[in-house]
Amino acid sequence: DQQVKQNSPSLSVQEGRISILNCDYTNSMFDYFLWYKKYPAEGPTFLISISSIKDKNEDGRFTVFLNKSAKHLSLHIVPSQPGDSAVYFCAAHPKTGANNLFFGTGTRLTVIP
Amino acid sequence: DSGVTQTPKHLITATGQRVTLRCSPRSGDLSVYWYQQSLDQGLQFLIQYYNGEERAKGNILERFSAQQFPDLHSELNLSSLELGDSALYFCASSVPSGANTGELFFGEGSRLTVL
Numbered sequence: 484d485q486q487v488k489q490n491s492p493s494l495s496v497q498e499g500r501i502s503i504l505n506c507d508y509t510n511s512m513f514d515y516f517l518w519y520k521k522y523p524a525e526g527p528t529f530l531i532s533i534s535s536i537k538d539k540n541e542d543g544r545f546t547v548f549l550n551k552s553a554k555h556l557s558l559h560i561v562p563s564q565p566g567d568s569a570v571y572f573c574a575a576h577p578k579t580g581a582n583n584l585f586f587g588t589g590t591r592l593t594v595i596p
Numbered sequence: 597d598s599g600v601t602q603t604p605k606h607l608i609t610a611t612g613q614r615v616t617l618r619c620s621p622r623s624g625d626l627s628v629y630w631y632q633q634s635l636d637q638g639l640q641f642l643i644q645y646y647n648g649e650e651r652a653k654g655n656i657l658e659r660f661s662a663q664q665f666p667d668l669h670s671e672l673n674l675s676s677l678e679l680g681d682s683a684l685y686f687c688a689s690s691v692p693s694g695a696n697t698g699e700l701f702f703g704e705g706s707r708l709t710v711l
Contacts, residue, residue, distance in 0.1 A: 487638070515697050526600070583644050586640075587638050589638060
């Protein structure tokens with residue numbers, strides 16, 4: 484049962500434009516949502532997170548929006564740069580129990596110069 | 597460099613065989629997590645250890661086992677290997693308990709190919 488879903492396997496965006504990556508979840512018992520970025524032959528690296536009590540978190544060019552009623556979050560990258568080309572994983576952290584994360588299947592972002 | 601070290605980086609073996617993947621967490625991190633990423637799939641949580649004790653179990657097959665040693669390194673043992681076990685296996689560690697926001701630090705992964 485996939486509790487975190489990323490329905491777009493890939494996204495292509497022109498350099499300088501906005502990239503919007505989407506993620507949906509089914510479990511209302513998540514307290515943190517995270518985005519990880521993965522380059523080929525490397526492990527995922529943490530990018531940005533948001534607490535379930537907030538609806539927006541911004542860090543430089545990266546902003547994550549959370550819509551709890553829709554169980555939906557999105558990552559906005561503005562402006563997009565070629566170095567942002569990577570696979571982006573959405574992940575969710577449960578309120579109780581162990582510290583493990585539930586991951587989506589990832590979206591491959593390609594930023595075209 | 598996340599500070600998490602995994603060996604080997606690549607491993608090719610045959611069906612029915614057994615392999616051991618090794619992970620050294622970041623200095624000071626007590627928790628180790630193992631994830632499996634099959635082709636075009638997300639990262640599937642296998643198991644977590646905290647300071648030597650099993651803390652949580654995910655979708656880990658009975659043919660797989662893991663342990664965390666007193667020096668905090670961890671090993672994932674995969675036995676009676678099948679073609680479908682071919683995947684990237686990631687190890688991650690997290691900060692000691694405190695602000696439990698879920699941030700994990702991943703190693704570069706061990707790519708297992710079963711022929």
